[in-house]
Amino acid sequence: MPEEVSRKSSNLVKSYPADLEESLVEGLLNFIEVLKTELLISNESKSKQELVEVQLYRLITENSLECCFPNVETALYIYSSLMVTNCIGExxxxxxxxxxxxxxxxxxxxxxxxxxxxxxxxxxxxx
Known part of the structure; x- marks a missing residue:
């Protein structure tokens, strides 16, 4: 799994070089470890209708983890805005x-x- 995360995050950094840094790989791997801790358990009480990506973004912002995972936050923000951009065009x-x-x-x-x-x-x- 770390190899797949590394490969896909490298592709993402190449697609958005002005927004994301190469350290996204390490940030994602560390964020995965954070998700295995109490933060994820406390977040499970929230609405199940929310998209996973939105839950992950809320997890970062509500727990003030922006400074720890700036590239992960940016990647989630980019991902969440892509769908809206596509729908507006269609x-x-x-x-x-x-x-x-x-x-x-x-x-x-x-x-x-x-x-x-x-x-x-x-x-x-x-x-």
Whole structure:
């Protein structure tokens, strides 16, 4: 298992060289040991509906372990934001396709772009 953690964390560091350091490998191995201690046991009383990644991030922040595992915290933060970024992109293309099919012949490109933006960000407009 340590070899797999080392290999995968090295790939992650190569993908995000500005955000993560090579010490991520040691940090992850140490974090695994921390998870085997009382901190994990005390965290089990929380909601089981929460994603494991969110529970791990909460474990670091609620126990003030950011200074001990800065790269692990950053890696979890990057991971948690990837899903949101992906969904926003897919939603944009889905909205654009629907708007473009319904209103393609009746408006200019500028108006279509504005309508698409308003449709995607409708939560901001309602407030």
């Amino acid at each position: 939603r944009s293309f889905s909205k654009l396709k629907r708007i473009k099919n319904e209103l393609r012949t009746t408006m200019s490109q500028n108006r279509l772009n504005n309508l698409t933006t308003m449709s995607i960000e409708h939560e901001l407009l309602v407030r």
